[in-house]
Amino acid sequence: MRRRDLALATLVLLIGWQLLAWLIHREVLPGPWEVAQAFARALLARRGLGWHFLVSAWRVVISIVISMLLAVPAGLILGQSRALDRFFGPMIYIVYPIPKIVFLPVILLLLGLGDRSKIFIICLVLFFQILVVVRDQASALRPELIYSVRSLGAGRRALFRYVYLPATVPAALTALRVSVGTAIAVLFFAESFATTAGLGYYIIVDSWGRLAYPDMYAGVMAMSLLGLLLYFLIDRLERRLAPWMFVKD
Amino acid sequence: MNQRVADCSARPMIEVRDLTFAYADQPPVFRGFSWTAAVGEAWAVIGPSGCGKSTLLYLVAGLRQPTGGQVLVEARPVPRPRASTGLVLQDYGLLPWATVWENIALPMRLGQFYRDKKTLDAEPRPYPQPDLTPAQVDRWLTRLDIAVQRDKYPSQLSGGQRQRVAIARSLLQQPNLLLLDEPFSSLDALTREDLQRLTVELRAETDVTTVVVTHNIEEAVYLGQRILVLGKAPNTAARIIENPAACVPEFRGQPAYWQQCAALRAALAAG
Numbered sequence A: 001m002r003r004r005d006l007a008l009a010t011l012v013l014l015i016g017w018q019l020l021a022w023l024i025h026r027e028v029l030p031g032p033w034e035v036a037q038a039f040a041r042a043l044l045a046r047r048g049l050g051w052h053f054l055v056s057a058w059r060v061v062i063s064i065v066i067s068m069l070l071a072v073p074a075g076l077i078l079g080q081s082r083a084l085d086r087f088f089g090p091m092i093y094i095v096y097p098i099p100k101i102v103f104l105p106v107i108l109l110l111l112g113l114g115d116r117s118k119i120f121i122i123c124l125v126l127f128f129q130i131l132v133v134v135r136d137q138a139s140a141l142r143p144e145l146i147y148s149v150r151s152l153g154a155g156r157r158a159l160f161r162y163v164y165l166p167a168t169v170p171a172a173l174t175a176l177r178v179s180v181g182t183a184i185a186v187l188f189f190a191e192s193f194a195t196t197a198g199l200g201y202y203i204i205v206d207s208w209g210r211l212a213y214p215d216m217y218a219g220v221m222a223m224s225l226l227g228l229l230l231y232f233l234i235d236r237l238e239r240r241l242a243p244w245m246f247v248k249d
Numbered sequence B: 001m002n003q004r005v006a007d008c009s010a011r012p013m014i015e016v017r018d019l020t021f022a023y024a025d026q027p028p029v030f031r032g033f034s035w036t037a038a039v040g041e042a043w044a045v046i047g048p049s050g051c052g053k054s055t056l057l058y059l060v061a062g063l064r065q066p067t068g069g070q071v072l073v074e075a076r077p078v079p080r081p082r083a084s085t086g087l088v089l090q091d092y093g094l095l096p097w098a099t100v101w102e103n104i105a106l107p108m109r110l111g112q113f114y115r116d117k118k119t120l121d122a123e124p125r126p127y128p129q130p131d132l133t134p135a136q137v138d139r140w141l142t143r144l145d146i147a148v149q150r151d152k153y154p155s156q157l158s159g160g161q162r163q164r165v166a167i168a169r170s171l172l173q174q175p176n177l178l179l180l181d182e183p184f185s186s187l188d189a190l191t192r193e194d195l196q197r198l199t200v201e202l203r204a205e206t207d208v209t210t211v212v213v214t215h216n217i218e219e220a221v222y223l224g225q226r227i228l229v230l231g232k233a234p235n236t237a238a239r240i241i242e243n244p245a246a247c248v249p250e251f252r253g254q255p256a257y258w259q260q261c262a263a264l265r266a267a268l269a270a271g
Helices: A003-024 A032-044 A049-080 A082-095 A100-111 A115-139 A143-151 A156-191 A199-210 A213-241 B003-007 B053-061 B100-104 B106-113 B134-143 B159-172 B189-206 B217-223 B255-270
Strands: B012-021 B030-038 B042-046 B068-073 B085-089 B177-181 B209-214 B226-229 B239-242
Touching (some): A003 A032, A049 A082, A049 A156, A049 A199, A049 A213, A082 A115, A100 A115, A100 A156, A115 A156, A143 B053, A156 B106, A199 A213, B012 B053, B012 B209, B030 B053, B030 B068, B030 B209, B042 B053, B053 B085, B053 B177, B053 B209, B100 B134, B100 B159, B106 B134, B106 B159, B159 B189, B189 B209, B209 B217, B217 B255, B226 B255, B239 B255
Parallel strands (some): B042 B209, B085 B177
Antiparallel strands (some): B012 B030, B012 B068, B226 B239
């Protein structure tokens, strides 16, 4: 996507927002300029928006790293071994559609109110989404490809390194790009109570709680920026690690 | 062909002894089947769909194991693929995420990957050669006329170019046995003839023993100095048609070539 198009799209969205603000004309929906001012003010404040942003970003990024480290190898193994997949497949099938967020109360009780419970719940959500994509990708590799690489003298370990891993990492990144929005939504929910840091806390407790609407929207903007940044980052990584998926014939 | 080949032509490259093979819950494809291919020979294997010709190739490649009897390559069983057997498949088997150059260089990478392991096993596993060089990769790239495509991905190539990459990759490790499974079946007629001629040339250059599995009569006659005809499963005995004039580029279109095609067609029709 071209930079100019992105800038144009941003402009259109901002104009739409401003029009809506004029139309509704109530305190709950301040215009973009007012929010931008609040955003700048909150950013500069001590333990302000910037700090909350960093706390949230840290929680999401570390969760992404952990869930990738766990889900990619697990998916690779399940995708390769029919016996293991026959055992775990039905369990994953049942667990996959359960909305993991409903376990948040239990997780808060078990892991406490700190970072650990938030990171755990995000990992739980991401893990299954990445696992399933990687597993399906690994088991969908054409047997001819495996045969021809094995015929060159590759054993199990070399197959992992030269076939399964490169075949599935781009798929894992795609899964991640799709689920990063969910991860942030889960984080927002987890941060919106029983904590004193993070963008969820900033939006719900710190701003909404005292009816400071411009501040609240500043938080919403920060959360959107977080999502956008991560999305860009994963997009970049995809192009970097899987250039073959973007070539034109 | 040079003298070296003539000298060792008696030595078997492939020995299939009393082979029985069946896929799970299916009647056997081979029963008590025996067949020998000598070093340096050019074989074609032909037969109707489902006759087991690809299965035979996979058994020789070490990708399948016999249910009964023995499959020996250079007098040893093949419980796993040996790096000195090259395998070229109909759908190329290229890594979609690797460029042409990287695909051809795969045996080199595998050799490096296993370099330190070579001494660990008592029974020398047929690891790929540890000392292949980028210069050799470049040489095969040039020889197969795909140097211009070196940085392209397989999805950007034509079928013929992809098969050239696959052939270059299997020749990089200097195999003494090259197995080709319907290698040119999905290519258009001119590209197919082009690659058949190339196969003949490469055979002459490398002295490699070749086994081409095909369902195409003309391909079998052009590439097989000896032709193994398989019939409906189960195959119990090897039917062999001698075709010594094959494997020279000019053979196609000569009267002898057409006579052999007619003879092979008759043999196939006889079942």
